Amino acid sequence: MRGHGWKWLLCTPALIVLLLAASGPLLIVAVYSFLSPGNMGGVSWEFTLDAWFRVFFRRDIFEPDLVEWNTAHLQVFWRSIWLSLQTTFICAFLGFPTAWFIATRPRHTRTIWLFLITIPFWTNLLIRTFAIQEMIRNNGTINAVLMWTGVIDSPIQMMFTEFAVLLGMAYVFLPLMVLPLYAAMEKMDFSLVEAGYDLYASRLNVLWHVILPQVKPGFIAGSILVFIPAIGAYVTPRILGGGRTMMLGNLIALQFGQGRNWPLGAALALLMLVVVVGALIFYLRVVGRNDEVRRG
Amino acid sequence: MKMIAGWASVALLGTTALASAEGVVNLYNWGNYTHPEILERFTAETGIEVTLTDFDSNDTALARIRQGGHGFDIVVPSDTYIDTWVSEGLIQPLDREIVTNMGNIEPQWVDVPFDPGREYTVPWAWGTTGVIVDTSVYSGDPNNFELIIDPPAELQGRINVIPEMSDVMAMTIYYHGGERCTTDRDVLRAVRDSLMSAKPHWLALDYGAVDSYAAGDFAAGIYWNGASMRVRLQNDNFAYGYPATGYPIWMDNAAVLADAPNPENAMKFINFVLQPEIAALISNFARYSNGITGSEEFMDEEMRDAPEINVPAEQAEAGRWGQSCPQEVNDIHTQIWTELMQ
Secondary structure (H helix, E strand, C coil), X not given: CHHHHHHHHHHHHHHHHHHHHHHHHHHHHHHHCCCEECCCCCEECCCCCHHHHHHXXXXXXXXXXXXXXXXXXXXXXXHHHHHHHHHHHHHHHHHHHHHHHHHCCCHHHHHHHHHHHHHHHHCCHHHHHHHHHHHHCCCCHHHHHHHHCCCCCCCCCCCCCHHHHHXXXXXXXXXXXXXXXXXXXXXXXXXXXXXXXXXXXCHHHHHHHHHHHHHHHHHHHHHHHHHHHHHHCCHHHHHHHCCCCCCHHHHHHHHHCCCCXXXXXXXXXXXXHHHHHHHXXXXXXXXXXHHHHHHC | CHXXXXXXXXXXXXXXXXXXXXXXXXXXXXXXXXXHHHHHHHHHHHCCEEEEEEECCHHHHHHHHHHCCCCCCEXXXXXXXXXXXXHCCCEECCCCCCCCHHHHECHHHCXXXXXXXXXXXXXXXXXXXXXXXXXXXXXCCCCCCHHHHCCCHHHCCCEEECCCHHHHHHHHHHHXXXXXXXXXXXXXXXXXXXXXXXXXXXXXXCCCCHHHHHCCCCCEEEEEXXXXXXXHHHCXXXXXXCCCCCEEEEEEEEEEECCCCCHHHHHHHHHHHCCHHHXXXXXXXXXXXXXXXXXXXXXXXXXXXXXXXXXXXXXXXXEEECCCCCHHHHHHHHHHHHHHHC
8 A cells, every 4th residue: 555655646637627617716705705796797895794785585676675686696596596496307207218329239239229319419518509409489380380280370389488487498408318318327236126027026117126226226326427517508598488587597697797796606516515515415315315225 | 608709819910910010919809890891901901900809798897907918009898887997097099190180080079078078088989778678569669668578468578688687777766766876765765666567467577589579479668779780680570679768878989098008009999980981880790870970871771761770860869878887876786686687
């Protein structure tokens, strides 16, 4: 053990990069959240808790003595989290059969299916989102086909609805769920499935007690990969949802732009970080626990 | 990505420029705002190479220049920001020995509130924020902010509003008879309440909507004049209106940075764009007016008589300059906006 002690030194470049590139900026964000807004953006170096106060509370514009919870901020936070949860759930629901399909193909054709899954990554997210818009808008492909075949008389309003946002989000994040699920299924021991059937387990029982426990690490990895970037997503909700409501990303960007309140933006960004990390720890504790017990 | 491309072009052009005896000038401008021919013609005429780097908002540009070490000579900020650029000493007065074309600026744009007498800046492009409406859906007077804030039945649910806090707040405050940065609680209360009751009638708050209007997704909205013209060129049912209660005028202005490495070349470039023929190139590219006398002659035909570009005399009065409000007023605007978008 002692003989390998010097290998630690090999980590130093990585540690320095992490320290400078991750912790450094984060520290600046943390410090800024305790300062006062500067003239036309920036900060002025006067300590205040005002930004943090504003994150959670607001003074009534018309009666400054009236202090209440800042429900607008809470609402935006909740919307982003709720959208991420829904996206994760839809991706898991659609991703599981997809990954199962691929994992059960003959070995030599799996590569082709995997390759097809990764094709969307070749095109910029913005362009793919506009392509969805082209399909679902009032005079878009879907409505045109439905009207031409006489199924409907007037176009269905799909753009600028929650449906459009969820469709876009699920489309964007689905591969991030399928790939880890597939990786887990590929390693799965299929003889256990057969054993289950031999012991007269029903299909549902096999799925629940044999397959799911084995692919759980895939679900965990996939959920994390989908949930975290989905919380910060705002291109898709903005374009397909029509931007009628703010996402967390918009709220934070507003403070650094026309709101000209960098400390408030910094405080909101930090809170978002805390929420994400908190959710992650909670998730791993609750969902990951059984694994540890079994391994132990 | 834009940023990377921008830097790459700086690096690339920078090396070729070193070879040129006449030197270089580094322009820091809004993205998709500079006709390439302007740069080519300037280089052909003076031998000075031009590099172009993009920014995407006034705040980005200001933050970048404040940091120092940027290497730019010319910047093109909007009217409401000029005050900050001047008071922080970030831009320098124009050298009238070199900038001799000042007389070409249309008289109405010389004594502007943000730079009286044009000591620091010259016009680059200007425009208005108004109301766009599909006249096949609504045939009344388009010069009316009510179409957005208290829309008639035929427009309800078919309205798009640009997600620009300052424009939307300004127009609504004007509608209720207030000054841009008013602290009058009654006006602000009316602003908030009317926005709240209008929002359910808005279908979207979307920026890049030229084709969405033309394709019939929206029947009305708050929109910029240049973009509205592009909509009309695609679908001539659309008309642009200047709300009689007040609408914002904006202007982007070129200035030489205080720490410009090539101030003399920068002054030459500023003087160069003050020529009607060159200013017309700005307009033909960006689809906005430029404020230079005689430039109409060189503009594309479709722009020359466009009602979106040439403010009709009877609507000119209602146009108002923007203003950056004090932080405590701006905070109120942000709070109302956040409530509106929550």
